[in-house]
Each structure stands twice: as C-alpha cells, then as structure tokens.
Amino acid sequence: MRWILPLLISFTTLSAFEFALNPQRITPEVTCFFGEPEVMNKSNNGNMVNTCYINTKKSYVVIDSGSSYLYAKSAYKAMQKIKPLPVELVINTHVHDDHWLGNGFFAQKGVMVLGSVDFVHNAIIDSPSRIQTHISPEAYVGTIPTLPTETISSDKTLKIGEQELKLHLMEKKAHSAKDLVVFLPKSRTLFAGDLVFNDRVPSLVGGDINGWIDALDDLKKLNATTIIGGHGFRTDKKAAEMTRNYLTEMRTEIRAAIGEGLGIDETIKKVQMPAYQSLKMYDTLHRGNVEASYRMLEWE
Numbered sequence: 001m002r003w004i005l006p007l008l009i010s011f012t013t014l015s016a017f018e019f020a021l022n023p024q025r026i027t028p029e030v031t032c033f034f035g036e037p038e039v040m041n042k043s044n045n046g047n048m049v050n051t052c053y054i055n056t057k058k059s060y061v062v063i064d065s066g067s068s069y070l071y072a073k074s075a076y077k078a079m080q081k082i083k084p085l086p087v088e089l090v091i092n093t094h095v096h097d098d099h100w101l102g103n104g105f106f107a108q109k110g111v112m113v114l115g116s117v118d119f120v121h122n123a124i125i126d127s128p129s130r131i132q133t134h135i136s137p138e139a140y141v142g143t144i145p146t147l148p149t150e151t152i153s154s155d156k157t158l159k160i161g162e163q164e165l166k167l168h169l170m171e172k173k174a175h176s177a178k179d180l181v182v183f184l185p186k187s188r189t190l191f192a193g194d195l196v197f198n199d200r201v202p203s204l205v206g207g208d209i210n211g212w213i214d215a216l217d218d219l220k221k222l223n224a225t226t227i228i229g230g231h232g233f234r235t236d237k238k239a240a241e242m243t244r245n246y247l248t249e250m251r252t253e254i255r256a257a258i259g260e261g262l263g264i265d266e267t268i269k270k271v272q273m274p275a276y277q278s279l280k281m282y283d284t285l286h287r288g289n290v291e292a293s294y295r296m297l298e299w300e
C-alpha cells in the first residue's frame with residue numbers, strides 16, 4: 001500500500017488546474033462566461049469577471065480575456081467545443097487586471113489584442129499582480145501580464161466577418177481613466193465593460209462618479225437591447241439601471257451632505273444607502289465609494 005500516496009501526489013501535481021466555466025448563449029452570435037459577483041479569492045480563483053465571444057462566422061472576437069492564462073484557455077476550449085473557429089481579435093475594455101491577464105494565452109497564438117491608450121499609462125504590470133496575490137497559485141500558472149498589442153485613442157469601427165463592431169471610448173474618466181465599450185449595431189448588443197455592474201456593488205475607487213454617470217447617459221443613446229456588463233448576470237436592456245441608480249442616488253446624498261456642511265466621516269456615516277445593503281460586496285466597497293466620491297464632489 002506504500003505506493004498509493006506517492007501515486008496520488010504525482011497525479012495531483014500532474015493534473016493542471018481547470019476552471020469550470022459555463023458558456024451562456026446571450027444572442028445567436030454572442031456567448032459569455034459570467035463570473036461570481038464577488039472579489040477575487042481562492043475559491044473563485046479569478047472567475048469573478050464576465051468575458052464574451054462574438055461569432056463573426058469566420059472567427060471569434062473576444063471581449064476581455066479574463067483574469068489568468070488558464071481562465072482564457074478554459075473559455076477558449078469551451079468555445080471550440082461549441083463551434084471550432086479561430087480567435088481573430090481580443091478587445092480589452094479597461095486596465096483592471098481581472099479583465100486582461102488572460103491576454104498572454106491569445107498572444108501566444110499570435111492574436112491581435114486591442115485596448116485603449118490608457119494601457120500605455122495606467123496598466124499595472126507589477127509582479128505579483130493583484131490577481132496573483134488573491135487566487136491559488138495553481139490557478140495562476142502560465143499567466144504573464146501581456147499588454148494589448150495595439151492601443152487606440154479614438155473611436156473605431158471594425159468589420160470582421162459578418163459583424164460590424166463599433167468601439168467607443170468614453171470621453172471622461174468614468175470607472176477607469178479610459179473605458180472602452182463595444183457595440184454591435186445589427187443586434188443592438190452593448191459590451192459595457194465595468195461601466196455596468198449587477199448583483200454586487202460597483203467599485204468607484206480610481207474612477208469618477210460624474211464621468212461615470214455621464215458615460216451611462218451617453219450609452220443610453222445607443223438604445224441597446226442587450227447590455228453585458230463586466231460583472232453580474234443581468235443582460236437585458238435595463239441592465240445598466242442598477243449601476244446608474246446607485247451612482248446618482250449616492251451623488252445626490254453626498255451633495256446634500258456637503259451642502260449641510262458635513263465632513264467626510266459624518267458623510268460616510270450618513271450615506272448608507274440601505275437599499276443596496278443586501279448586495280454582495282457592500283461591506284467591502286460602499287464606504288470607499290462614498291469616500292472617493294466625497295473627495296471629488298467637495299470641489300464642485
């Protein structure tokens with residue numbers, strides 16, 4: 001029986017980590033992977049972000065590559081089972097690492113990766129990365145932070161296969177300094193990146209509450225019938241409403257507190273927004289969101 005233990009050990013070291021990713025068909029041409037609406041940790045291993053594949057008939061375009069090499073590989077494998085097509089382009093919606101640490105998997109295949117010019121200035125490629133410090137080492141194996149191969153600083157329309165893709169950069173700082181969204185006019189599908197959250201509290205740290213609300217107003221003009229955010233499961237035409245309501249209610253309450261002459265600590269105590277208390281990540285993010293927004297709004 002002495003041989004059983006070494007055999008088990010060699011099996012566990014040999015069997016590579018696999019993400020149990022579950023592809024969800026959103027429209028006839030769009031399939032997405034929805035992560036848990038929670039912070040990256042050792043139980044979700046970075047499967048806490050949404051990524052999508054657009055079928056152009058001749059190839060796939062990937063919206064966000066996910067949080068690690070193995071995440072990107074698992075999503076790719078799942079898509080090849082549905083329909084074997086090469087990936088022609090990867091688009092990164094913004095610089096936060098849960099959305100693009102999977103780039104290395106596609107770069108290895110020679111796929112072009114496109115992101116906003118913000119990647120030149122604000123992508124953090126420190127080692128260890130934020131994801132790396134929070135997930136299990138097995139899940140991070142193979143991940144090499146890989147920046148987009150091309151960056152854009154203005155809107156762009158691409159024709160790939162049977163799809164037209166409109167890449168639209170937000171004018172002002174919103175969730176990040178330069179958020180990029182992708183719109184498919186034929187099916188009125190919007191990939192909103194982290195301008196849209198659902199099922200959890202959005203993260204405002206490093207963003208701008210005014211710019212974000214303006215960005216959502218701007219996106220409303222697209223009349224999208226399907227809206228896929230960077231986190232959360234909702235994808236109908238009203239999927240942007242939770243984020244917009246959260247931000248506008250917070251701004252109204254903070255402005256009122258500033259008007260009453262309240263300081264930052266008193267404002268944090270006051271702006272509890274109980275309607276959002278049951279959402280995931282309220283305890284970890286809400287306070288910081290109020291604080292960050294107060295520091296912006298006090299200068300108005």
Ligand SMILES: [Zn+2]
Pocket residue numbers: 094096175194230
């Ligand atoms: Zn983000």
